Amino acid sequence: MKRTLCKVESLLRRLSVGKRLALAVAVLVVPMTVLIVVSVLVLERQEARLHRSVEEAVTLLVPLATLEYDLQRALTDVLAAETGESVPDYGGLTGAIDRLFSQLAGTASDRDLPPQSVARARSAWQSARPAIEGLVEQARPLHLAGDTPGFASVRRRLASAIGDLQQVQTHLSTAIKRRAARAVQTQQRQLEWLVGAWGVTLLIATAGLVLIVHSIVRPVRALGRTVQRLGAGDLTARADTDAGDELGAVAGYLNAMARHFVAWKRVTEDAANQDALTGLPNRRGILAALEAALAASAATQGSVGVLMIDVDRFKTINDQYGHAAGDQALNWVAQVLSSQLRGDDQVGRYAGDEFLAVLPGAGHEEARQIAERLCERVIQSARSDPRRPTLTLGVAASRGGEASAEALIAAADRALYRGKQAGRGRVGIG
Ligand SMILES: Nc1nc2c(ncn2[C@@H]2O[C@H](COP(=O)(O)OP(=O)(O)OP(=O)(O)O)[C@@H](O)[C@H]2O)c(=O)[nH]1
Numbered sequence: 001m002k003r004t005l006c007k008v009e010s011l012l013r014r015l016s017v018g019k020r021l022a023l024a025v026a027v028l029v030v031p032m033t034v035l036i037v038v039s040v041l042v043l044e045r046q047e048a049r050l051h052r053s054v055e056e057a058v059t060l061l062v063p064l065a066t067l068e069y070d071l072q073r074a075l076t077d078v079l080a081a082e083t084g085e086s087v088p089d090y091g092g093l094t095g096a097i098d099r100l101f102s103q104l105a106g107t108a109s110d111r112d113l114p115p116q117s118v119a120r121a122r123s124a125w126q127s128a129r130p131a132i133e134g135l136v137e138q139a140r141p142l143h144l145a146g147d148t149p150g151f152a153s154v155r156r157r158l159a160s161a162i163g164d165l166q167q168v169q170t171h172l173s174t175a176i177k178r179r180a181a182r183a184v185q186t187q188q189r190q191l192e193w194l195v196g197a198w199g200v201t202l203l204i205a206t207a208g209l210v211l212i213v214h215s216i217v218r219p220v221r222a223l224g225r226t227v228q229r230l231g232a233g234d235l236t237a238r239a240d241t242d243a244g245d246e247l248g249a250v251a252g253y254l255n256a257m258a259r260h261f262v263a264w265k266r267v268t269e270d271a272a273n274q275d276a277l278t279g280l281p282n283r284r285g286i287l288a289a290l291e292a293a294l295a296a297s298a299a300t301q302g303s304v305g306v307l308m309i310d311v312d313r314f315k316t317i318n319d320q321y322g323h324a325a326g327d328q329a330l331n332w333v334a335q336v337l338s339s340q341l342r343g344d345d346q347v348g349r350y351a352g353d354e355f356l357a358v359l360p361g362a363g364h365e366e367a368r369q370i371a372e373r374l375c376e377r378v379i380q381s382a383r384s385d386p387r388r389p390t391l392t393l394g395v396a397a398s399r400g401g402e403a404s405a406e407a408l409i410a411a412a413d414r415a416l417y418r419g420k421q422a423g424r425g426r427v428g429i430g
Helices: 002-012 017-075 090-107 115-132 135-145 148-231 246-273 283-300 314-321 323-340 364-384 405-421
Strands: 303-311 346-351 354-360 391-399 427-429
Touching (some): 017 246, 090 115, 115 148, 283 303, 283 346, 283 405, 303 323, 303 405, 314 323, 323 354, 323 364, 364 391, 364 427, 405 427
Parallel strands (some): 391 427
Antiparallel strands (some): 303 391
16 A cells, blocks of 8 residues: 555656646546536436426326316206306317327326326226216206206216226326336435535545645655754755655755765865865864874773974074975975874874874884984984974873873973973973
8 A cells, every 4th residue: 555655656756746736726626527517417407307297297187187176066066057157168178188198198208107107097088088078068958957867877977987087187196106206216316426426526536635745745844854954964864856846856956955065064174174384284183183092092092192393493494584485394394294104193283383293002102213203304304405494392192091182282392392492403201
């Protein structure tokens, strides 16, 4: 299930966010519109059918009811007794009923009327019809003539015609009721179908919407988490750039920004720790190296040697040959120191004409020997060139990392001072 959702999401993410939002609107609007149109059509059709059905019921039953009423009146002698009263239009009524049945004969099934009930009504009418014709006309003169036995026979026939007519009405009513019941059932089924269709459509539309919204919200949240991690200083954090949409592009930009920031940070960190003139670590850089060496020696119970190196009478070089020559002299000293030290050793420019060398693993004696070698090497070179200065070095060393960087530097400084006091161009011992 989760894999399927992931697949759907990756398919969706091939579309841009804008297209996905348009799709979300379409997913909601299109099926709803179709359903609304279908619902309106169905309800309109149902209403029209109901209307037609009522109309038809009236058309079918009213002539029969009228005829029955008139026959009933004839039967109760009202019509025959009152000579002034006009005789109802029996011919018209029977004709109308005839037409009704001939219409029904062709279209009963079309009108959803049960054909059997209609056929029964029709045959009942056919048997009633001849009796009805002329009955009232016969009744009138018989009654006026006082022909009681003849009149009694007409009355019987009238009663029987009324019975037949009632049967016709009963059969037709049954047909109409059945049709109404079927129509109600159909209406119910259609309404159920509509409710079901609405439910399914809403469900599918909601699922589609959830998927589309998820395909936007999830990468936005992931981007947010990456930005949060980067903001908290975790420069290894990277956003997922798999998708080809706008959010994938933003993730790519964010990653590029993070990479540039890392590179820029490295450059600025390097610049912050590097001396611009000599290219050696500056005071900050060499102190960091000393701290690191002390921390490592504390773990291994090893030693760290420190050399504080000062250029002798550097002011004189500046004064005699100019500042540029002084800079060159400093660069030369930096080169000699770097080239003479071992791989793990580090040297940095501590102050104006002062250098600090950190010698991990070197005890006091080893540090002193290294200092002597450096001092000798510089003195030899300086002999041939008056612009090259000699060095005075102060030696100190710690064991097992017990001394702090400040204490070690202070000890090397004191040793340096002793070297200067002793006449320069030598190694002072702390
Ligand atoms: N050319 C140049 N001179 C510098 C630089 N930094 C510091 N100086 C100079 O270095 C000189 C340091 O002189 P001091 O510390 O007084 O001592 P010194 O002349 O070396 O004499 P001693 O240390 O007593 O042997 C000063 O004149 C500073 O102006 C730099 O980057 N370039």
